[in-house]
Amino acid sequence: MHEWALAEAIVEAVCGYLSKRGVNRVASLKVAVGELQSVDEGILRFAVEELFKGRGVEVSSLVFEKEPAVFRCNSCGRTWRLEDLGIPEDAREAIHFIPEVFHVFTRCPHCGSQDLEIIQGRGVYIGSLEL
Amino acid sequence: MHEWALAEAIVEAVCGYLSKRGVNRVASLKVAVGELQSVDEGILRFAVEELFKGRGVEVSSLVFEKEPAVFRCNSCGRTWRLEDLGIPEDAREAIHFIPEVFHVFTRCPHCGSQDLEIIQGRGVYIGSLEL
Amino acid sequence: MDPRPLIISERLKEVKRVLAVVSGKGGVGKTLVASTMALALAERRMPVGLLDLDVTNPSCHVVLGVEPSKETPPEDMGVLPVSVHGLKFMSLAFYTRGEALPLRGAGVDDVFKELLAITRWGMLEALILDTPPGFGDVILDIANYIPGVGFIAVTTPSRLSVESLRRLAKTHLGGRVVGVIVNMAWKGYIPEDLGKTGFKLLTIIPYYPDLEACLGNPGMLLKTEFAKKIDEALNLLLK
């Protein structure tokens, strides 16, 4: 349930943005949820909604968008999807907290390098915000 | 005149690209020349042309495009242009060889931080290549 | 937009002071100083935290005798640091199972933000940060995201290390330094060179050949001369 902490971060960032502009309503907020972190979207949405309520902020449209994870190997240049990397099940919990630790548990399927870059789909961020 | 080394890099990269495709002519090549490195464009162009000739590669249109340098301060978030930073004249020579050493010789005009990111206009790269 | 920067200060709201143990050179004793400092503060019954930010080579857990694969920071609306020896401890080693994390700077920066965004320290008198050597992503992030932080610079008397301290003094980070610890000093060492930096000297710690045996044993570590010297430095820092 550390999703609550991520929700707080989102709400804090949005409220910071709003208070600078002296408003307290958002027309549309898109939150990107990167596949690698395997965040529980239901919990995240619930927490974000609760926290906005507590702050007295009204969000007309709140959308969570899954972002597939894509990796590039800095050694051989090939790109990969999450399922290509065969990350062991029991490592997923650690990656859930700190996505970068995937480097420990995986290698490039082609050349064996751990020097993989995550191009998209890492974690949670604010995709767009319209007042 | 270390511009010759930069020209060799450009020509090597283009030739690598061409040989993979089994061709030896380029319709259009754009080389971006970042402002920070203050490369001598005349020398660079001369060297690139000579080297392509030596390799038997024909380039129909060879364009060098100046790219203005833009910096962002990671501490205060402001962006700056090269002239804002007031880099001392005698440091320009060192920066000409290794652009990153500008971090030693400059501070953010607003907050004094050296944690400046160069967003564009760092050095020489291949902007586009058409066969 | 990255949602993490603002929440970082929120997470440190109840932390009275943050002290980061830093050095341009590695192997000068940062990890031992940071860990012992946190342990010594806990001995004084102060609420204290220790955060290992040497992301690609964490080792505070070795000094504390914590087996990272056997312990997990509990989840509670975020993650809670692990309580050991009277202090609150957080390290990436809990998530890497103690293995190496080959990682470029951009990844280190992400780890920094994620760790600080999700860890709930609660009320602390002091949070001690152990850091990697050099002036890279972690140190720059600390300076950017933890406004009130004080740097404790550690150096040995070696020219290679003092030179690196002199260089730190001339960067924008120099102003953060609240004091210097000279570690592994040889007999008769006189801290003349430090004058040039303008930094305040906190303590000079000799080289103790028997210290190695105390790694992993906080009880023993706290009884050493090394720990007494750290206490000296703390007295100067906290007054």
Added chain:
Amino acid sequence: MDPRPLIISERLKEVKRVLAVVSGKGGVGKTLVASTMALALAERRMPVGLLDLDVTNPSCHVVLGVEPSKETPPEDMGVLPVSVHGLKFMSLAFYTRGEALPLRGAGVDDVFKELLAITRWGMLEALILDTPPGFGDVILDIANYIPGVGFIAVTTPSRLSVESLRRLAKTHLGGRVVGVIVNMAWKGYIPEDLGKTGFKLLTIIPYYPDLEACLGNPGMLLKTEFAKKIDEALNLLLK
């Protein structure tokens, strides 16, 4: 498209072997080992180069006694390393005037590529690389852009350092290690722990309290017991 990667191998075409001195932990003696190794090879009248890749904290010039603000690598269709004590030396310190370079990983990566793209080494029997501690941008770049490189891993006997060596063995970089140097060993140290790593032991070097006086004086440095031990390691490496 970045034009530098391909030219890097071109620049190293006439270099017979590249040896990078590495360690997860700092302060284990990488810089002293790398510099002394290069000096010792020059003594053997071999054409040898030394490249300081500890970008944010270069210090080989201190060991070699080179004043970086007084010397500039000559320009000749690129830049030529500076000739000192019979070896070819290149360091970022020539461009930073010896000052600190606070730099994030992305910048370090750019410095690596630029330095290797413009430096003309010519024919060398060996090029020695000094590196920063940890497994970050420089080490990953070396592995990616210098295919034939061999890593010389340096460790002290301390648990904190051996633990870091064990971790290196388990990464994808472990396969690059051509040998280990145990440095600053205490009396009676037995390299039992190394067995687990599977690495070849090159030499065990004691702690020499008088070594500090030789920093900046290559002539003296080459006459020390330390240099003899490095020669031992070289005999094993080159045979």
